[in-house]
Amino acid sequence: MTIQSHEINTIKIAEIISDTIIIQSAQDGLDLMGDIYYQGFDKVILYEKNMTPEFFDLKTKMMGEILQKFSNYRIGLAIVGDFSKYESKSMKDFIFESNRMRHVSFVASVEDALKNFSQ
Template sequence: MQIFVDQQGDSKVAVIESSDIVIGDVQDALDLMASVRYTSGCDKILLDKSCVTEQFFDLKTKLAGEILQKYTNYHVKLAIVGDFDQYDSKSLRDFIYESNKGTQVFFLKDRQAALEALHRAGA
């Protein structure tokens, strides 16, 4: 796993690059958050959908809710980049739609849009 920092003014986003799954469970998500804060001082994280276990996108597992609640509690913003059109779940589509209207979690198709959303989201 590599962490790159994209900075615009005072806003810093940790961009995670990995060929492995980085978030497989809640503990992985917490470890990532702690690692990013320690190594780069960032409270905003961008990673590719392929770095997140598929269970995250099955809302019945409650994994997404648990992870995103931890990130919200610790004031860490998250953007996941990828193609989410492959999922048939109306609940997941609604979840993604509502998340993208906020300032905490984003599910976007391309990295540039995700970086812009995170930088706009403020501290």
């Protein structure tokens, strides 16, 4: 895992780059958030491919637990991926509401994530 640093208007953004799954449990998400926070980053960009498929199963509550922690600690999060494959109404509604609230966003590209963080 490597961290690509971006900065927009003094906001430090960590883009997490990895060839493997780095979020396999809620604890992994919390550990990553803590690591990023203590390195002085304000926002995080993660890739869908680096998260276990269970993360995107709302029944596991993993997504909710992790995203709630990011929200509580006011660390912005963007998840980059192709979310059109998630066909459940619940997941589509969750993504829509998250994007509307803007603290956690589901985007198609790093450029979209950076754009969201700059607003």
